[in-house]
Amino acid sequence: MSFDSFSDFLAMGGHALYVWSCFALGLIVLLGNVVAPMIERKKIIAEQLRRIRREEAQS
Numbered sequence: 028m029s030f031d032s033f034s035d036f037l038a039m040g041g042h043a044l045y046v047w048s049c050f051a052l053g054l055i056v057l058l059g060n061v062v063a064p065m066i067e068r069k070k071i072i073a074e075q076l077r078r079i080r081r082e083e084a085q086s
Contacts, residue, residue: 030036039046 037043
């Protein structure tokens with residue numbers, strides 16, 4: 028599909044709301060798949076450090 032102008036591209040042949048909302052939702056899901064493991068990794072590392080400190084304090 029070819030567009031005559033940039034505004035025609037943004038309008039997506041009258042389906043802009045559907046097209047751009049799907050694009051945004053897909054982008055949010057992809058970003059979530061990148062960010063969520065990073066956050067979980069930080070939580071696990073912090074938990075392990077607390078456990079190590081607690082065990083060292085008991086010894």
